[in-house]
Amino acid sequence: MIKVTFVEANGKRIEAMAKAGDTLMQAAVGAGVAAIAAECGGACACGTCHCVLSEDWFSRVPAPASDEADMLDFVIDPQPTSRLSCQVVIGEDMQGIEVQVPDSQI
Amino acid sequence: MTQDTPATVLLDPHGAEFAADPYSTYAALRALDGPYYYKEIDTWMLTRMADVEAVALNKTMLRNNEAFISEDARLAQQRAINFHDMPHHERFVQVNLLESEGATHDRLRKVVFREFTPAMIARQREAIQSFVDRLLDSLSDQDEVDFVGDFAAHVPGHIIGRILGVPDEDCPQLRHWSEEVVRFFDPGRGDEDKARAEQATKEFYEYLLDLLAERERAPQDDLLSRLIGHRDGGRLSQDELISTAMLILMAGHGSTIDVLGSGMHALLRYPEQHERLREDPSLMKTAVQEMFRYESPLPFFHRFATEETEVGGKLFPAGTRFGLLYGAANRDPARFENPDKFDVGRTPNRHMAFGGGGHFCLGNHLARLDMDVIFSTLNTRFAAISLAEETPEYKRGLSVRGPKALRVAWQRA
Numbered sequence: 001m002i003k004v005t006f007v008e009a010n011g012k013r014i015e016a017m018a019k020a021g022d023t024l025m026q027a028a029v030g031a032g033v034a035a036i037a038a039e040c041g042g043a044c045a046c047g048t049c050h051c052v053l054s055e056d057w058f059s060r061v062p063a064p065a066s067d068e069a070d071m072l073d074f075v076i077d078p079q080p081t082s083r084l085s086c087q088v089v090i091g092e093d094m095q096g097i098e099v100q101v102p103d104s105q106i
Numbered sequence: 107m108t109q110d111t112p113a114t115v116l117l118d119p120h121g122a123e124f125a126a127d128p129y130s131t132y133a134a135l136r137a138l139d140g141p142y143y144y145k146e147i148d149t150w151m152l153t154r155m156a157d158v159e160a161v162a163l164n165k166t167m168l169r170n171n172e173a174f175i176s177e178d179a180r181l182a183q184q185r186a187i188n189f190h191d192m193p194h195h196e197r198f199v200q201v202n203l204l205e206s207e208g209a210t211h212d213r214l215r216k217v218v219f220r221e222f223t224p225a226m227i228a229r230q231r232e233a234i235q236s237f238v239d240r241l242l243d244s245l246s247d248q249d250e251v252d253f254v255g256d257f258a259a260h261v262p263g264h265i266i267g268r269i270l271g272v273p274d275e276d277c278p279q280l281r282h283w284s285e286e287v288v289r290f291f292d293p294g295r296g297d298e299d300k301a302r303a304e305q306a307t308k309e310f311y312e313y314l315l316d317l318l319a320e321r322e323r324a325p326q327d328d329l330l331s332r333l334i335g336h337r338d339g340g341r342l343s344q345d346e347l348i349s350t351a352m353l354i355l356m357a358g359h360g361s362t363i364d365v366l367g368s369g370m371h372a373l374l375r376y377p378e379q380h381e382r383l384r385e386d387p388s389l390m391k392t393a394v395q396e397m398f399r400y401e402s403p404l405p406f407f408h409r410f411a412t413e414e415t416e417v418g419g420k421l422f423p424a425g426t427r428f429g430l431l432y433g434a435a436n437r438d439p440a441r442f443e444n445p446d447k448f449d450v451g452r453t454p455n456r457h458m459a460f461g462g463g464g465h466f467c468l469g470n471h472l473a474r475l476d477m478d479v480i481f482s483t484l485n486t487r488f489a490a491i492s493l494a495e496e497t498p499e500y501k502r503g504l505s506v507r508g509p510k511a512l513r514v515a516w517q518r519a
Contacts, residue, residue, distance in 0.1 A: 034454050040466035041163050041458075045215075047223070070216060074223040106224050106471060 002095050006033045006051075009103035020092050024085035024099060025049045035101045042086040044068055048105035049085040050075040057081075057097050061088055076102060117144050117151065119504035120294070126500065128405070128507070129446065132434035140418045141428070149408060149427045150417070153434035155441040155458070157418045161428050162462035167409035168207050169465065174412050174424060192290070192300060194307040199287055202349040204357070204465065211464065217336045218350060218468055221269070221329050227471040230265060234479045237264050242487060246518065250494050253512040258366035261476060266358045269472075270351060271321065271328025276313075283310040284359040287352065291505070307352070314348055329354070358469040361403040362476055364501070364508025365459075369397030369477060371509055372448045374493040379450045384485050393450035394477040399457035400448050405433025406504045407461060432458045433507055489519040 001017040004027050008014065016031035018024075028036035028049070040046035044067050053061070058081035064072065068087045072078050085099070117131060118124055124131060132153050135142045141150040141157065152158045161167050172180050184196075203214040220226065241260055245251055263281035264274070272280060286306030289299035317330060325331040333347045342350065373380040383393050411417075411426045422428075436457045437445040460467035467473075484491065494513040501510055 029456070032454065038456070039460060039462075039470070040464075041159055041462040043163060043463040043466065045464050045466040046470075067212075071219075074220060074225070076224060106474070 002090055002092065002097075004031075004090065004094070005096075005098045006031065006036075006101050007098060008033070008035060008101050018090050020090055022090050024051060024083075024088040024090060026086075027090065028085055028099075028101070033101055035103065035105065036085055037105045038086060040086075044071060044084060044087055047071045047075050047084065050078075050102055050105055051083055051085045051088075052079045052100040052102070053081045053083055053088075054098065055081055057094075057099075058083070061091075061094070076104065076106075117142065120502055122499075122502070125502045126497070128433060129437055132431060132437060135431075136434060136438065140420045144429065147427075147429075149429040150422065151429040151431055152418065153431050153438070154418065155435040155438040158430045158432065158435040158458060159462055161409050161417060162430060162458065162465075164409075164415070165464070166412045166415065167428070168412055169407075169409060170205055170207065171410040171425065171427075173207070174410075192304040192307075194311055195287070195290060195300075195304045197345060198311060198349040198352050199290070199303075199307055199356075202346075202353040204353055214342060214346060214350060215464075215468070217333070217341055218354070221332065222468045222471060224471050227475055230269065230472070231475060231479065233268055234261075234265055234476060235483070237261065238480055238483050242483065249517070250513060250515045253370050253514045254363065254367040254509055255511055258363045258370075258480075261366070261480065262359050262362040262473075263355075265472070265476060266355055269329050270354065271326055271330040272317065279313075280310075280355055281359065282306070283313075284355050288356055288360060292503075294503075310352060310355075311348060314351055318347075354469070357467075358472060360506070361508075362473050364403040364506060365397060365401065365473070366477065366480060367498075367509040367512050368401035368403065368500075368507065369394070369481070370491075370514065371493075371498060371512055372397060372400055373481075374491065374514065376448045379448055380491075383450045383481075387482060387485065389450050390478050390482055391474075392453055392455065393481070394474050395455045395457070396448060396450055396452045397477065398459035398473075399436045399442070399452070399455055401507055402433040402436050402457070402459040403507050404459070404461075404505065405507050406431055407465075429504075430458075430461075432461065487519055488516045491516045 002020060004016045004018050006014045006028055014031050014033050016027040018027035023042060025036060025038045025042055029038055037048035039048045064083060068084050071084060072082050135151060136153040141152050144151050152161060241257060245256060251257060263284060264277040267277035267280045283306045286302050289295060290303040292299060321331045321334055336342050337344060337347050383389050407430045409428050411422055411424055413424050415422055436459060439445050460470045492515050494515040498509040498512050501508055
């Protein structure tokens, strides 16, 4: 299992134990991270599972595909290291990753 | 796969009983040991959230079956649907973003998505507020109204018209066209419904052609002008532009009226929840979310399996049609605590009223903003609202959910 820590806008930290192959979105929803709305269920079709990675983690995970990059233009307050959590697959090498979650997705 | 299901469970979505309470039928179907075969439309009905979600997210499940049936079968299918000659309807309504898949769907969706983002929709807040205020002013001398017919039915068409770029004075006409065009989708449609759907499509098409010509001469800050830009940039064809404009009108119209009606009804049925919302307006977002879950306005969609697939623990062959009963999934106790309780503060509330997967509703932010503005305004302008009839009658059928009318009495604040 891989430990993923979600940090909410108010600073609250929520730890999740995720399986390799799951997405960050699945881990967040499973751990009850309310700000990851993930309304379309993980199809890169709604833009409501926005999260922000550190520069270090952003450079270590595979880059966003064009669909995700297009969608990221429309999330609230996009950052250079923004990702849609439904498109980030958790790998064995992601032990201890921290993920910032915005206050709201809509 | 055998098609036997216990005779004790009967799905009769056409009757008054189902319209009054579809949820006990949904619960009985959910208690079966797998999907329920509904012979009338040759469809396996899914009522559990896990199954509905899995099928909606499965990329091998498609909205139309044209990819895997023969050309002869496809033509026969079209003839069976079109016993009337409906050239405009077929060209602009039966083929659109919603019905497309794959690269065409992705291309069209990308064009429309940017128009319906939270930021774009937030620009409409003032216009919605001002229209709602004017409408309520016009009803202010009445102590009792039909919340659906006198009020809710006027709002979505007006706002969608504004977004498209239709002049205010033409917006009432949009509502008429929208209601006529969707007559084709009524399960009990007859020749007259089809003729009226075709006539309205033709009129709306001709209207759009004139408006497009105006926007070509003098572009405005509106959706039609931007669609022209996309057309000229090669991102969609002229027919796709028309069908997209029609879909935007239809998709956001009836369902928003329905959920406004059922949402109001829910608040009136559960006055303690209404009071809670009045006392804490910060609950409006979760309240609106709950209105969509509690009475999902579009409770039924379908998908076709393009390959052999396991659903709900059973194996189904390619070509199987599945019914996604969103209205049932949204009351599944495996996903929601006390699913039959209307709770304006429900969190989390991961319902599927807007569908899921690649066809997730593009207009969701607009519908939610309409609701937010309307219920916030009602709570400010009226000291009390109550139900003025005992049991409002809901529309019949599997595909829609909302009261036909809703008599309410209100006292101004």
